[in-house]
Amino acid sequence: xxxxxxxxxxxxxxxxxxxxxxxxxxxxxxxxxxxxxxxxxxxxxxxxxxxxxxxxxxxxxxxxxxxxxxxxxxxxxxxxxxxxxxxxxxxxxxxxxxxxxxxxxxxxxxxxxxxxxxxxxxxxxxxxxxxxxxxxxxxxxxxxxxxxxxxxxxxxxxxxxxxxxxxxxxxxxxxxxxxxxxxxxxxxxxxxxxxxxxxxxxxxxxxxxxxxxxxxxxxxxxxxxxxxxxxxxxxxxxxxxxxxxxxxxxxxxxxxxxxxxxxxxxxxxxxxxxxxxxxxxxxxxxxxxxxxxxxxxxxxxxxxxxxxxxxxxxxxxxxxxxxxxxxxxxxxxxxxxxxxxxxxxxxxxxxxxxxxxxxxxxxxxxx
Amino acid sequence: xxxxxxxxxxxxxxxxxxxxxxxxxxxxxxxxxxxxxxxxxxxxxxxxxxxxxxxxxxxxxxxxxxxxxxxxxxxxxxxxxxxxxxxxxxxxxxxxxxxxxxxxxxxxxxxxxxxxxxxxxxxxxxxxxxxxxxxxxxxxxxxxxxxxxxxxxxxxxxxxxxxxxxxxxxxxxxxxxxxxxxxxxxxxxxxxxxxxxxxxxxxxxxxxxxxxxxxxxxxxxxxxxxxxxxxxxxxxxxxxxxxxxxx
Numbered sequence: 080x081x082x083x084x085x086x087x088x089x090x091x092x093x094x095x096x097x098x099x100x101x102x103x104x105x106x107x108x109x110x111x112x113x114x115x116x117x118x119x120x121x122x123x124x125x126x127x128x129x130x131x132x133x134x135x136x137x138x139x140x141x142x143x144x145x146x147x148x149x150x151x152x153x154x155x156x157x158x159x160x161x162x163x164x165x166x167x168x169x170x171x172x173x174x175x176x177x178x179x180x181x182x183x184x185x186x187x188x189x190x191x192x193x194x195x196x197x198x199x200x201x202x203x204x205x206x207x208x209x210x211x212x213x214x215x216x217x218x219x220x221x222x223x224x225x226x227x228x229x230x231x232x233x234x235x236x237x238x239x240x241x242x243x244x245x246x247x248x249x250x251x252x253x254x255x256x257x258x259x260x261x262x263x264x265x266x267x268x269x270x271x272x273x274x275x276x277x278x279x280x281x282x283x284x285x286x287x288x289x290x291x292x293x294x295x296x297x298x299x300x301x302x303x304x305x306x307x308x309x310x311x312x313x314x315x316x317x318x319x320x321x322x323x324x325x326x327x328x329x330x331x332x333x334x335x336x337x338x339x340x341x342x343x344x345x346x347x348x349x350x351x352x353x354x355x356x357x358x359x360x361x362x363x364x365x366x367x368x369x370x371x372x373x374x375x376x377x378x379x380x381x382x383x384x385x386x387x388x389x390x391x392x393x394x395x396x397x398x399x400x401x402x403x404x405x406x407x408x409x410x411x412x413x414x415x416x417x418x419x420x421x422x423x424x425x426x427x428x429x430x431x432x433x434x435x436x437x438x439x440x441x442x443x444x445x446x
Numbered sequence: 447x448x449x450x451x452x453x454x455x456x457x458x459x460x461x462x463x464x465x466x467x468x469x470x471x472x473x474x475x476x477x478x479x480x481x482x483x484x485x486x487x488x489x490x491x492x493x494x495x496x497x498x499x500x501x502x503x504x505x506x507x508x509x510x511x512x513x514x515x516x517x518x519x520x521x522x523x524x525x526x527x528x529x530x531x532x533x534x535x536x537x538x539x540x541x542x543x544x545x546x547x548x549x550x551x552x553x554x555x556x557x558x559x560x561x562x563x564x565x566x567x568x569x570x571x572x573x574x575x576x577x578x579x580x581x582x583x584x585x586x587x588x589x590x591x592x593x594x595x596x597x598x599x600x601x602x603x604x605x606x607x608x609x610x611x612x613x614x615x616x617x618x619x620x621x622x623x624x625x626x627x628x629x630x631x632x633x634x635x636x637x638x639x640x641x642x643x644x645x646x647x648x649x650x651x652x653x654x655x656x657x658x659x660x661x662x663x664x665x666x667x668x669x670x671x672x673x674x675x676x677x678x679x680x681x682x683x684x685x686x687x688x689x690x691x692x693x
Contacts, residue, residue: 342501343538347552347604348527357551361542440542 145406152409160410161417164400168418171236171396177228181239184219187212188242196432198439216243232310236391236399238421244392245379248317252378255318256325261355263330274326281323286384289316294388313385321378328370332363365440372433376426393418451477451608451639452498457507459493467493468504469663477607480640482650482671485660486686491643494660495610498641499530512607528556531601535613537593539585545572545596546581549603557604564603571599575629591622595629602633609633611642645690651675659683 095101108114138155140147141162148157161168170178191212194200220239223229235243262274281289293316294309301307336359344354364371386395397418401408452475459468467490475481483491496502497509500516500523509516511526540548549568553559559567572578575595577588585593594614601609611630615623627649634640634653644650650657650671657674659667659682667674667683675691678684 337536337538339534339536339538340540343532343534343540345501346499346527346530346532347600348524348556349552350556353555357555358540362540365542 148410156413157410158413160401160407160414163407164404164414165417167237167400168393168397168414169237171240171391171399172234173236173239174228174230174234177222177230180219180222180227180230181235181237184216185239185242188216188246192246213247232308233389235310237396238393240385240390240392241379241382244314244317244382244385247314248321248382249375249378251314251318252321252325255322256329257360259322259326260329260333263326264333278323278326281320282327286317286320286381287387289320290384290388292316309388310390313388313390317378317382317385321374321381325371325374328367328374329363331370332365332367333359335366336362368433368437368440372429372436376429379425379429380422393421449477450474451479451512452641453508453510454494454497455508455510457497457504457509459490459497459502459504459506467663468497471507471663471665473658473665475639475641476655478637478639480634480653480655481642481658482654482656483641483643483658483660484645484647484650484686484690485666489660490663491660492612495612495641495643498608498610499527499532501532528604529606530608530610531604531606532610533594533597533601533612533614535616537585537590537597537617539593539597539600541585544582544584545577545588548585548596549600552600553603568599568603571602572596574602574632575599576625589622590618591625594618594622594626598626598629598633606638608639608641611640611644613643613645615644615646647675647691659686661686 106113107117134154135156138151139158140151140155141158143159143163145159145163148159151157166175166178170181173181191209194208195205218224219227220235220243221230221232259274259277262270263278265271265274290313293312297312298306340358340362341354344358349357382392383394385392386398391399397411397414401411401414452473454471454473457468457471458466460466469490471494473494483494485491493502497504497516498511503518512529514522514525516522516526539545540551543551546565546568549571550561550564553564553567554561557564569578569581572581575598577592577595577599580588580592580596585596588596598614614630615626618626623646627646630640630642630649631653640653642649642654654671656668657671658665659674659678661682667678667680669677669679674683675687678687
């Protein structure tokens with residue numbers, strides 16, 4: 080009965096489970112298949128890396144020296160092309176002396192984007208901040224106010240154009256896509272048909288032709304004397320294009336919300352819009368975060384197509400910088416690697432952010 | 447008829463063109479009456495109570511709820527839904543909102559009650575179903591029985607005159623059925639009109655004023671519980687009772 084309690088002294092685990100060596104054993108050499116894969120991959124890396132680093136680093140030319148680059152051709156990379164041309168690549172045709180303006184504008188907008196990603200800042204003033212940021216952005220870019228020299232929109236280019244087009248078209252297309260998705264499920268035949276026609280029409284044509292229409296065809300239908308800025312037309316084109324695809328993503332989410340949720344909301348007396356806003360959309364959008372972000376990323380990259388209508392965003396500006404320059408044209412690959420890094424930085428950030436958002440919404444659903 | 451709160455007059459309903467789900471339903475529910483509806487699956491019992499708050503439309507006849515005739519008119523539907531609370535088999539709580547937010551949503555957005563007041567009332571209802579300590583959790587963190595009690599509290603927050611229960615215990619583990627039934631029995635003692643589709647015959651015996659048996663879209667038999675269970679009139683009712691009470 081009165082057995083005394085004898086605590087068993089704590090012992091270390093028989094096999095170490097933490098630390099570098101166990102991690103390697105578990106993840107890289109778990110069985111013969113993973114061991115073989117590991118060995119093969121290490122072998123491949125050892126085979127490729129020396130040549131790659133020789134080309135990219137040790138034999139590379141970093142100075143803006145075309146002759147040295149020419150001499151190193153075939154053995155080393157010519158990063159000098161970036162040193163020489165980065166301002167044209169980043170800012171396109173924007174007047175050289177004024178390039179501080181797009182620089183400040185873009186830094187401001189990227190900062191605003193980063194701020195908007197933080198949950199703590201999701202307050203009403205965020206909307207006001209965006210109004211201010213956009214106003215400053217366009218004032219800086221366009222000029223004509225506060226003694227800034229006016230710069231025509233067709234001279235805007237490079238990264239500022241890419242960031243602005245992507246940001247605005249995502250911001251505008253997202254709410255539009257929600258309305259279209261709801262419209263496509265509407266009980267009112269006219270609204271439903273209009274939404275279906277819009278979606279199918281847009282999905283039936285490539286973005287290039289939408290841009291082409293916006294840029295060259297649309298002005299023909301306008302009354303004489305009225306013109307809409309080409310940048311605005313292109314922005315609207317991208318927005319309408321993106322919204323059609325996003326609407327189908329949203330619709331997928333809407334369909335995944337169980338019917339019982341709608342019945343419960345109806346029973347409680349919520350109106351159609353209250354039900355959508357409070358019950359359906361929060362659940363539907365949470366379910367489509369990954370595919371939505373997928374679409375955001377592809378919009379960001381699709382902005383490169385505006386080159387077709389002579390707006391030189393990042394990719395277009397690269398062509399602008401090198402195509403007509405016989406001296407530097409041979410080093411296009413290095414310049415492309417440079418903008419690849421820029422695109423990658425943006426897209427990778429978006430993709431990581433999407434993972435975070437996904438975790439946030441799943442936390443509030445189950446836990 | 448002045449004390450009737452829900453009346454069905456020759457109500458017929460079809461799903462599509464061929465499935466005649468409700469056939470010539472005549473029913474009058476008195477104010478404060480507690481009715482249990484039972485019957486085999488597909489007999490139309492859920493459809494019947496879902497007609498009361500216009501979750502289902504009907505093609506023929508007349509349904510009147512608390513003096514309002516249910517028509518296609520949105521205003522009529524709105525007016526009726528204000529008076530009628532409903533509890534579903536699958537709970538249908540909003541998974542992205544906390545328990546408390548589930549309860550305050552409708553009072554705040556439909557009833558325009560200020561947030562603080564809505565929360566006080568919601569906590570009262572949660573205490574009534576003995577689950578106040580879970581207010582900050584999300585529905586999917588609760589057990590089935592707890593979720594169903596939250597659903598009952600959510601319906602009560604709008605102070606309905608009529609409560610509809612659509613098989614409230616059918617999706618629950620056996621151990622959790624009692625905690626939900628206890629709450630329903632308590633509610634039954636407080637004068638609210640209840641229409642309850644259930645197979646819990648013990649509940650029917652304990653609280654019902656009337657038991658209705660349905661089969662193939664018709665009301666086969668209705669009677670006070672002791673009469674209904676002791677002395678069923680039709681063969682179909684006897685057959686049904688022998689199956690569900692047989693063991």
